[in-house]
Amino acid sequence: MWFKNLQIYRLPAGWKPSPEALETQLGRNRFNPCGPMDPQTKGWLPPTDEPALAHAQGPYLLLSLAVEHKLLPSSVVNQTAQERAEELAVQQGYPVGRKQLKELRERVRDELMPRAFTRRRRTSVWIDTAGGWLVVDASNASKAEEVLEMLGKSLDEFPLTRLNTAMSPVAAMTDWLAGGDAPGAFTIDRDCELKSPVEEKAAVRYVRHTLEGDDVRQHIAAGKLPTRLALTWNDRISLILTEKLEVKRVAFLDVVKEEAEKQAENAAEQFEADLALMSGEFSRLLPAIVEALGGEQPLQ
Known part of the structure; x- marks a missing residue:
């Protein structure tokens, strides 16, 4: 859930x-x-x-x-239709035309669909x-x-x-990496992707690697921009923020799930407890993301 x-x-x-x-x-x-x-x-x-x-x-x-x-799969339909086309060509004494082959494919698809x-x-x-x-x-x-x-x-x-924010995620993540810190209750984790906006879209990926070194800043100085950045919010949720303002790989840390487990005695109660905890976290996390990106800006 x-x-x-x-x-x-x-x-x-x-x-x-x-x-x-x-x-x-x-x-x-x-x-x-x-x-x-x-x-x-x-x-x-x-x-x-x-x-x-x-x-x-x-x-x-x-x-x-x-x-x-x-x-x-279309490959199954095409193969079966081709086999029937070859049989039909022998029966009628000349190759199957394009229109006939299309009709065979449609017939085969209708025959196979129920199965x-x-x-x-x-x-x-x-x-x-x-x-x-x-x-x-x-x-x-x-x-x-x-x-x-x-x-x-x-x-x-x-x-x-x-959702539209005053700062783009790319601009905000660039500032955070260049300064070595994220705003508010966010902390920078150890996964990141940097891409060049020109040439061959050269990319550098860091996985479980410290992002505080000079090499990250050097890539940014050379023109590469962050497209994905791992963050932890409030020591409760880890996530990946992307250039498209998508949040991926959301993981509720043990402290959150332990709180939910304490409130439930059966599966139905566990579901309600999980939903309540998740809803409460999201209702605070989403405004925090917006604030970190300079606030909300209505679409023009």
Whole structure:
């Protein structure tokens, strides 16, 4: 349940449909497994064992988008179609044309689709209605956009914007590395990636390596810019901040998880305790990231 990647967006503070309205609107696109001829389906599933599609805990909401798709590689379709084309060529006495081959591929795909294996994945969404935050647990923007598209399709009102800060992450991370320190409750860890913005995009990666040496500053002086930087916030969460204002490799340190474990006696209570701890940490971490990047700046 603990999020590992954060794609961060903004909602107007106080935006919160009623539970009944939210359930009805999400229910328009409730998840259904792939039918025999469906290459892919997507929709909302309850994030817990309870039937509600939106799990509420105080001002926080947890949603879960399920995507299921058939595993039917084009190489299998092409190979089977080619074998049938060769047989057909012998029967009719002349080679199969382009149009015939296309029709064969479509026929083969329709025949194999009902027998194809399926793969299902889930993407979680955390919403802080009081603070106006929406976070998608996705490793890249395209997976997050998939979720946002379904939210826009499901909800009557969805006034979402991308988070925009006064300083770009690249500029801020450059300052932190050059000065050897991060602001506020952040500390610089031992992973970093520096890239040249010109020529062949030359890159230098540091993994579990101290970043306080002169070599890092020399790379920056030579024009390389940080695109990823490992940080720890408040001795409670470690993370990677990227040039795109994505937060990756989020890890809640032992002190946080131990607090959650003390509050639970069974699996259901553990889930609620985990969600409460994660929500509380995120509600403080996200404003701290914004502050470290010079504050929030509305999109023009």
